Amino acid sequence: MKNESKSVVCFGEVLWDVLPNQVKPGGAPMNVAYHLRKFGVDSHMISRVGADEMGLRLLNLLDQWQIPAGYCPRDTEHVTGQVIAKILPGNEMEYTIQHHAAWDYICCSEEQESLVAKADAFVFGSLAARGETSRETLFRLLEKAQYKVFDINLRAPFYNSEIVEQLLEKCNLLKMNENELYLLSQWYLLSADNEAASVRTLQERFGIDEVIVTRGGDGASYYSASETCSIAAYPVEVQDTVGSGDSFLAAFLAQKLQGAAPYDRMKYASALGSFVASRDGACPAYTLDQLKLFIAQKEEEVVW
Template sequence: MNTKKINVACFGEVLWDKFMDGNRRAGGAPFNVAYHLSKMEIEAYMISSVGKDALGIELLEKIQNWKIPTEGIQESTQYPTSQVLATLDENNEAQYEIVDQVAWDYIESQPSDIVKVANSDALVFGTLAARNATSRNTLLELVEASPYNIFDINLRPPHFDVALIKQLLHHTNLAKFNKAELRLILDFLDKSYQNEVDSIRFIQDTFGIKEVIVSKGSKGAIYAYEDVIYHYPTIPITVKDTVGSGDSFLAGFISKSLEKGSSAEEIMSNAVSLGAFITSKEGACPDYSLSDFLAFRDQHNVKPIPELI
């Protein structure tokens, strides 16, 4: 697919999502991005930590079976592998109960990871894994080393710090929000919400960010590149669940945007299509082939629309 192998590092939580039916599935927002990047034939490198326990061993085996490198995933003897209780509401929207003092709260800085990030095409990170000082300090080192920072805001109240979000935004090349997160960040900045375009312009100007994505679920998505804004509809599908849908959208965006010669239309079509494709399946990391996804994307042939949706 690519003449030169694209390398993307993802920093943050890897964990087990535990569902009310007793099933558990590998997850964590940055890991979900890494999983889908790997499916898109991108070389994804995960920087995280699991416990040196039965759940950690099982999680590492699963990741290895998915052909995703695990050398950046540390094993903690002090803190357990993370488990998150995931529930689905009547609209199949996911809610999470997140336990603290787990292995990915204590991701240590490693010289090998800094070198890996410095030689990658991009670094993907969010806010959740920065809730603890150890992982937060490691992230700040990686952000300084990275040539291209992708900040998936991914707010999980109360696990975020406004001052840190502002600091990270000042080091961000591409910022991704959902609509609720965009409004919340504006509140933090004492900026009244007018409309999406005005909000995006404010974020770009305040933090010097060229690229901003706003995902809006069933109402599509917006991509701003400097002064140009693209509006995209969603693909009508039967929703299985929304676990990891934003992560797959971001992976679809990244995989095409880092491919030389891709147009904004191709990038957003890929992003919207992968988000819809995964939402029509169960779980954040369902099994699928690249050819399955490409057939879905080409069948729907998403086009931009000229006005806000």
């Protein structure tokens, strides 16, 4: 699978997920960049790390993953971000996110603006907007982006309806899970028990071209002005769900950049999301051949 002529810029948090028995690299936008690179997409990460050992390790990883580290400068005043992750019943995750991490202080530059302006897509979330410095940079870069992908990624208490609404007004593609849709339904008095009606209202209100709603083991749905489709999840024994949604988005974007139809994008995204959920951590080592073998083995188990 070749996407060498396509580029995607991911903006926001790079950090370490401190899990009960291990420490893994993480941050939703970095996870997306990692998986995009697996598909041959020229992915970039705009962030910030501390001038500490943990920051250096992240920069080394980006280098190993062939993601340019030059847009993730080292910050001598703030530490590299960490998230303390706790596994809850049902394999759901609870996160405690460190305050005032280096990625809260991402400064804008002309080089970043040029990079974003040339990219085929710009991926961002709400968490990177919690700090004033990174938020101002994000809004400046959004003015340069051609195709804006909002992976809403609501993490209490680091969001408010005013900023989320401003980001919704900017995006072309919105990705959210069913819990995030429910919260938006409460904010905007949508049909909480009718996913399609809620999504259509959001699209009309904010002028959003495409929406993805993920439902974990119950699959996901896609909505555009002209098309709607739903896809099942591939059955797996879940190791953890950290980063599975990020991998889902990366696979969807990679397929979109190739010109695949929405149903095919969603099917492939579901496969990678399930595959990652069956592995440890958000960025497990794998090859596309391994993913293809997984899909071949699981195809007959999926009820489409």
